[in-house]
């Protein structure tokens with residue numbers, strides 16, 4: 001831990017409004033700092049949500065001293081010693097390990113099982129032939145590099161897609177770039193009919209389930225997904241074991257569940273798959289499952305297929321990094337390449353295990369603060385999700401120390417280790433579905449997943465918690481010196497540059513990410529750090545978009561090319577991400593502090609002024625889109641079902657948003673003065689988020705109930721804002737858009753009413 005230099009401190013003081021500066025760092029204890037902090041305290045409340053932060057600052061200081069880099073490294077090594085796919089004996093072992101750690105810290109701990117439908121692969125084959133019947137490749141090739149100590153374990157599961165269908169198909173191949181809607185539309189513009197064909201698409205740019213979803217919509221018989229070296233392989237830099245990027249044989253496993261319809265157990269949307277849920281209460285699984293087969297392959301296996309493809313040249317931006325020109329595949333005459341795919345998937349109801357540990361709150365026991373991370377991995381999962389679990393265990397370690405010293409939180413804190421996230425956010429979704437009524441009072445869900453793949457702090461959050469997050473990171477030291485906040489801000493231009501050069505950061509993925517931390521974040525003037533919007537792809541989804549619990553998601557990122565491959569292991573981690581585990585320590589501190597600060601707040605630190613501001617900007621953007629049908633909407637041409645978008649009346653929803661905005665301003669001054677009946681104020685603040693849910697849910701996907709945020713039907717990871725309205729506009733459906741504008745206006749009026757109820 002190093003301190004920022006005095007000069008830097010002075011500069012920062014000039015930039016940071018005093019009200020946003022938290023208590024001193026544990027080690028930042030010079031006379032100069034003490035004097036500065038005393039001066040600050042005298043003039044304003046130090047932390048939003050606290051009438052007087054003095055006592056809490058001491059608790060936080062004691063907490064921050066506990067998380068240990070060394071212990072986190074040991075925990076990561078233990079968690080990643082064996083492959084631990086969901087529902088396997090090794091997964092069960094990690095559940096017991098986490099439960100022991102929770103209990104040792106003094107948490108009241110339970111292992112909570114569910115019985116859910118999961119596939120495991122029995123056989124996966126890929127063969128390709130040219131037009132003369134000559135064999136071009138036969139795979140899958142085993143994932144292999146020189147010198148990796150983990151790759152040869154017989155328990156490493158063969159590359160496959162969760163939720164893939166079973167089947168045996170032989171068909172011609174068409175290259176579809178990233179498999180985005182606009183890519184498929186380009187193929188249609190070339191009059192390439194996908195019926196009965198096999199689509200070859202590269203990973204990146206959207207959630208893999210979306211690629212399969214559109215391919216299925218267009219009549220394809222199967223999908224091959226591959227990792228192009230341009231996106232996370234040798235084009236980026238040295239592959240593992242020389243560097244962090246994906247080796248030629250590395251394969252990205254992953255779920256192709258249609259999670260944008262609903263996540264969780266495919267047989268029980270909205271219902272918890274407890275062990276005693278009878279089979280008769282389980283439905284048919286097809287609503288969020290593909291019917292066609294899909295298989296993930298490596299660049300090594302994709303190359304001979306791509307190289308043999310003929311037909312029209314692929315557009316320049318469709319060219320990848322394999323060192324030859326890419327073609328679309330069909331010649332109009334006989335096909336240049338035929339592929340034979342075999343996928344035999346063993347679908348069974350299998351038992352998974354969440355681990356839940358709680359500390360009961362003294363003052364508001366019904367107001368839960370939930371902090372969670374998944375535990376299951378495709379293989380070893382050192383980054384995804386082992387880094388998150390190790391960070392969480394060190395947060396729990398810190399909370400345990402406070403408990404032993406006699407501290408108790410005001411609100412109940414729940415730590416959760418989710419299972420089967422990789423197959424479709426299953427453990428968290430079932431738990432949310434089981435605890436629905438209690439979660440109406442839950443004040444926050446804090447997620448982490450890929451906690452550490454490098455040094456750059458990233459975050460997504462509901463707008464009401466963006467300020468909370470950036471404020472909190474000012475209290476946590478960075479391994480690079482100064483605070484996490486300072487390093488986050490310093491990396492902001494770097495991350496911006498990264499995003500603009502590469503709109504599809506496939507290296508930062510997980511069922512998890514790809515675009516989770518990019519896109520859709522309106523960069524507000526004067527914003528110092530970027531907090532993105534919550535899309536989907538990790539365990540916050542059920543909490544936020546189904547149950548309306550205000551949520552955040554944090555991580556620390558860097559070059560990461562081994563996502564969902566056998567190479568995401570302890571050896572890769574220590575060579576590339578975090579050799580001394582100091583970022584695990586950092587993330588344990590940030591994660592734990594989120595829970596502590598929220599649990600002990602006098603007034604819930606929700607910033608509805610920022611929320612209202614964001615919503616008004618979303619409405620303005622939708623209005624512009626409706627008024628000026630754009631290129632973007634023409635790319636959706638096949639779905640045009642009506643017109644008259646320019647005649648839509650946005651005035652009522654704008655008026656409702658203005659009322660919400662006014663109510664938010666008034667609530668904000670109540671929050672900062674923090675007088676009167678705080679329990680009543682807090683209740684109203686919490687009800688405001690619930691008010692933004694709609695009873696009927698989104699059109700065609702009622703499980704998603706939030707009127708402001710949902711995963712995009714055609715992006716999957718990235719958020720679609722005011723989704724009911726925007727997706728109706730994208731579909732050129734004026735009737736639906738008008739109806740969704742009304743649903744949104746009603747939600748905003750309910751939210752304003754909730755805020756006004758304590759004026």
Ligand SMILES: [Zn+2]
Nearest residue numbers: 384449510512
């Ligand atoms: Zn993950």
